[in-house]
Amino acid sequence: MIRRWGTLALCAAALLPVTAGCVPQGPAPVDGFALRYEKPAAADRAEYRFLRDRAVADPVLADLNGHLVLPYGITVVARSCSGEGTGYDPAAHRIELCYEDLAEERALFERSGSPTSDEELAEVVRETLYHEAGHALVDVLDLPDKGARAEEDAADDFARLMLLRGRPEGEETLLTAARAYDLAAAAPAPAPEVPMDPEGLEEAEDEHAPPAARAEAHRCAVHAEAPTRHPSLATPSRATCAVTWPRTRDAWNRDLAPILRR
Template sequence: MGQRRRRGRYGRRVRTLAATAVLAALALPAGCTAGRAEGPPARGAFRVHYEPAAAPDRAEADRLRAGRGAEDAADRLNAFLVLPYDVTVVARSCAGEGSGYDPATHRIELCYDDAVDDRALFERAGDRPADEAVGAVWTETLFHEAGHAVADALDLPAEDRAEEDAADRFAALMLLRQGPPGERALRLAAREYELAAATGSGPHADDQDEHAPDAARAAAHLCHLYGAAPTRHPDLAPRFPHCPSTWTTTRTSWLADLTPLLRA
């Protein structure tokens, strides 16, 4: 199993580490999935940790930390799922390396510098203030990487592009479970992909990228959004008329895969 990384939201698979972690104990101990309706479990939880930011990222890092978006996302994951081990979500300055999930260490990295870039992208497009949009992409990125962590825990067979698409669908699932606030975040995340596609700052400079093109990722998010809540997003109906049935299939498929990890 290669190291799964998602670099700069347009990622390139990095195969510098052979994952040595053999996930032998996929079955959860009895009691982990039931009877714990309050607070995160003692183990098998997503836990957020902030590293100090490099000087150019400091203001953005302070905003993200104050917004507690990562903690909120982790709380939602922990209310929904129990993993066989803890997954550490580390917010840090990555110097362009990009967010990612490392199956060897069960560690998600979220990058302050990506958020700095996202803010610039939104502001250049006239989306000011961009705080909500930057926070939405931050959360969606965490859920995408959590999708990789979950796929790893379940030992799902998907690789490369299929796994990236599944991680995007997991992010959509986690946001759409929240109702209108999550729908708004998903829409903002889709807009970021659309802006990246329009400005050419997406993945095409990198021919090793395993993600779908940005325009396709935007369209997939919007399809899920319309599919899950067509009456709240009627403007999307002409582009995505078949998406309600597609979303039902997508949601059902992910929930079936997640069954061994569901908390209650």
């Protein structure tokens, strides 16, 4: 998700002091992705400890920094977000990873009657981080603006690209994330809420593809990359995946060529 509105972006843009909900920015990394944790709200302490003690985000950032050379730094900040949700702030070159989102994901599995393991929750978080890194790279590369939904789809494609680079563990991460999307699709719809931006304008509706479509796109890509490891994914509806996914993967690789680490 792209964070278009929100206190953080306004604080960074206006250089406001740390008041009225603004949080300290801290030193920005010179280049590449860098991680820091903010003190959690009392309700988020368990999620903070989970992320920090298991070093959930560290392998994602190491993978990104080992693969790409960025012209400037992007900070990944784990924090309590007061309901704003995980997202990328292009004004601050910053990804916010919200502690609350972990609790929501765990609750989603538990309500389904199929509690998730800690490793499965970590996999969902990693897929989310790759997705938000995709937004950051659209910004870094100044890719053409094809609309909000197209960018969300591109960020999902980037997550698939990074996780499917010949690594079975990446395939499992995508399949776990697909399961989480399936559960989200099956969950009762929440009461409608329209968040407001600071000027009183209505925020746009969710620009992501529907959860069921995101789940299927993950499985399609896994099937295309590793059909022999996942024969159960070979259904008639996925007959075209071996053609469509390589096209998408190769398009991202062409875009990334200027910043690939040699």
